Amino acid sequence: MSDQPTPDAMTQSAEASSSDNLATRQIRIFDTTLRDGEQSPGASMNLAEKLEVASALVDLGVDIIEAGFPIASPGDFESVRQIATTVRGATICGLARCAEKDIDRAWEALKTAPQARIHVFLATSAIHREFKLRMTPDEIVERAVAGVRRAASHCDDVEFSPEDACRTEHDFLCRVVEAAIDAGATTINVPDTVGYTTPGEIYDRFKMLRDRVPNMDKAVLSTHCHDDLGMAVANSLAAVDAGAGQIECTINGIGERAGNAALEELVMAMKTRQDFYHCQTNINSKRLVPVSRLVSKTTGINVQRNKAIVGRNAFAHESGIHQDGMLKERTTYEIMSPEEVGFTKTDLVLGKHSGRAALADRAKQLGMTLTGEQLQEVFEAFKELADKKKEIYDGDIVALVQQKISETVAPEWTLVDYEVTSGKNQTPNVRVTLRRDDQEFTEQVAQGDGPIDAAFWAVEKITGIQVVCKDFRVRSATLGRDAIGEVNLEVEHEGKTYRGTGVSTDSVESTILAMLNAINRIVAGVASDPGELPQP
Numbered sequence: 001m002s003d004q005p006t007p008d009a010m011t012q013s014a015e016a017s018s019s020d021n022l023a024t025r026q027i028r029i030f031d032t033t034l035r036d037g038e039q040s041p042g043a044s045m046n047l048a049e050k051l052e053v054a055s056a057l058v059d060l061g062v063d064i065i066e067a068g069f070p071i072a073s074p075g076d077f078e079s080v081r082q083i084a085t086t087v088r089g090a091t092i093c094g095l096a097r098c099a100e101k102d103i104d105r106a107w108e109a110l111k112t113a114p115q116a117r118i119h120v121f122l123a124t125s126a127i128h129r130e131f132k133l134r135m136t137p138d139e140i141v142e143r144a145v146a147g148v149r150r151a152a153s154h155c156d157d158v159e160f161s162p163e164d165a166c167r168t169e170h171d172f173l174c175r176v177v178e179a180a181i182d183a184g185a186t187t188i189n190v191p192d193t194v195g196y197t198t199p200g201e202i203y204d205r206f207k208m209l210r211d212r213v214p215n216m217d218k219a220v221l222s223t224h225c226h227d228d229l230g231m232a233v234a235n236s237l238a239a240v241d242a243g244a245g246q247i248e249c250t251i252n253g254i255g256e257r258a259g260n261a262a263l264e265e266l267v268m269a270m271k272t273r274q275d276f277y278h279c280q281t282n283i284n285s286k287r288l289v290p291v292s293r294l295v296s297k298t299t300g301i302n303v304q305r306n307k308a309i310v311g312r313n314a315f316a317h318e319s320g321i322h323q324d325g326m327l328k329e330r331t332t333y334e335i336m337s338p339e340e341v342g343f344t345k346t347d348l349v350l351g352k353h354s355g356r357a358a359l360a361d362r363a364k365q366l367g368m369t370l371t372g373e374q375l376q377e378v379f380e381a382f383k384e385l386a387d388k389k390k391e392i393y394d395g396d397i398v399a400l401v402q403q404k405i406s407e408t409v410a411p412e413w414t415l416v417d418y419e420v421t422s423g424k425n426q427t428p429n430v431r432v433t434l435r436r437d438d439q440e441f442t443e444q445v446a447q448g449d450g451p452i453d454a455a456f457w458a459v460e461k462i463t464g465i466q467v468v469c470k471d472f473r474v475r476s477a478t479l480g481r482d483a484i485g486e487v488n489l490e491v492e493h494e495g496k497t498y499r500g501t502g503v504s505t506d507s508v509e510s511t512i513l514a515m516l517n518a519i520n521r522i523v524a525g526v527a528s529d530p531g532e533l534p535q536p
C-alpha cells in the first residue's frame with residue numbers, strides 16, 4: 001500500500017465563495033493529458049513519448065498524473081506500469097471501471113509507484129443508467145461501493161467519479177457520493193462528462209454536495225470539465241470557488257471531442273487573479289510554454305495562434321495604440337508577462353559553434369530532457385543542420401528532438417538517400433533508398449502528381465505497405481527561408497489511422513521521414529485510434 005496523505009482539510013475548508021473567504025487554499029492539479037487527453041482523435045502517443053510527457057509534467061509541478069487506463073490495451077497497461085516504475089515526484093494514477101478485473105489490472109500497473117492512486121468510475125445520470133448500463137439506482141450504488149472497496153483493498157488513495165455527475169439528480173448524486181466515501185474513496189471527482197453545465201449551475205452543485213453529504217469532509221472534492229460549450233475552464237473555476245480542492249485538466253485542453261479544461265489557463269487564472277480566487281497551486285508557470293510545445297509536437301495537435309497563455313499570439317501586440325501604451329508602461333495592455341509563462345525574450349539561441357552542453361541546456365528549457373544517447377544523436381543532427389543554416393532557433397531544436405523521439409517507434413525502416421527531379425509539365429522522377437535490418441532497398445519511380453506524390457509511391461513500393469493519405473500538413477518550424485519544414489500526416493491502413501512526423505530543411509525529405517514514421521507505427525501496431533474498449 002502506498003503512503004498517501006489523507007485529504008487535506010485545508011483544501012476543503014474554504015467557506016465556498018472567493019469573495020467571502022480570504023485564506024489562500026492549495027488546489028491540487030490532476031493532469032489527465034496522458035489519459036483523457038490521449039483520447040483526442042489522432043492524439044495517441046507511444047511509450048517513449050508518454051514517459052517524456054510524464055517527466056515534463058513532474059517538472060511542471062502537477063500533483064497527480066493520470067497515466068492511462070490499464071485495462072484498455074496492453075500498450076496502455078505497459079505505459080502506466082513504466083511511468084509508475086520510473087517517474088518520481090507526483091502521484092501516479094490509473095483509471096478503472098467499477099469491475100474487479102479492471103481494478104486489479106490497474107493496481108498491477110501501478111503498484112511500484114511510491115504514491116499510487118486508483119481512479120474508479122461508474123455512470124450515475126438517468127440517461128446513462130437507463131440506456132448505457134441498464135441498471136437500477138440501487139444496483140449502481142452497490143457496484144460503486146464494491147468498486148471503491150476493491151480499489152481500497154489495494155491502496156489508500158482511491159478516487160471515485162460518478163460519470164455524467166453534472167446531469168445526475170441531486171438526491172441520487174448525494175446518495176452515491178456518501179456511499180463511495182463510506183466505502184473508502186478519498187477523492188470524489190464530479191465530472192461534467194458531456195460539457196453541458198454552466199458556471200452558476202456547477203457552483204450550486206458543488207455547494208449542494210458540501211452542504212448535504214454528511215461525510216463530505218472526509219474526501220477532497222474534484223472537478224473535471226469538458227469543453228463542448230467552451231466553458232470548461234470557467235466551470236472548473238466556479239467549482240473551485242464553491243470548494244473544490246482538485247482540478248482535473250490537460251495541457252492545451254486536449255481531450256475527448258472539444259477537449260478538457262486547459263491546465264495553463266486554469267493555473268494562470270488563479271495566479272493572475274489571486275486577489276479573487278485566493279488559491280495557489282504547485283505549478284511552476286515558467287514551464288507552461290515548454291510543456292505545451294512538447295504536448296503539441298508529440299500529439300501532432302497544433303496550438304491555435306490566439307490560444308490563451310501558450311498561443312503564439314498570446315502576447316503579440318499589433319495595434320499601434322497598444323504598442324505605444326506598452327512602450328510607456330507594460331501593464332497598460334499586459335496582465336501577465338510572457339516570461340512568467342515560459343516564453344523567452346528571444347528565441348535565437350545557438351549556432352554551429354555551440355556545444356553539447358548548450359544544446360542540452362536549451363532542450364531542457366524547452367521542456368525536453370535528453371538521455372545521454374538521445375543527446376548524442378540530436379547533437380549530430382544539430383551539427384548537420386548548423387552546416388546548412390546559420391542560425392538555429394528554438395523551433396529548430398524542438399523539431400530535431402521530436403524527430404529523434406518519433407524515430408524511437410520501432411525504426412524498422414530508415415531513410416538512406418533520395419533524389420528527385422521534377423519540373424513544370426514534367427513527370428516527377430524519384431529514387432529512394434531505405435534500410436531495414438542492415439539491408440538496403442532502392443526504388444526508382446517516374447509517376448505521380450508532383451515529387452511528393454512520387455515519394456509516397458516509392459516508399460509504398462519498397463515497404464510493401466499501402467496507405468491512404470487522410471491529412472497532410474506542412475509548416476515551418478522557425479523563421480527564415482532556410483527554416484526547417486515540418487510535415488505532419490495522417491494515413492489510413494487496414495481501417496486504422498496512423499500519424500507520422502518528419503522534419504528537414506527539404507520538404508521532400510520531411511515527407512519521406514513522416515511517411516516512414518507512420519509506416520514504422522503501422523509495423524509496431526501503434527494506431528492513433530482509441531483503444532478497443534468503449535472509452536469513458
Ligand code: KIV
Pocket residue numbers: 036121161163164189191192193194224226536
Ligand atoms: O469525462 C469523464 O466523465 C471522465 C471520467 C472517467 C472521469 O473522463
Ligand code: ZN
Pocket residue numbers: 036191193224226256536
Ligand atoms: Zn473526461
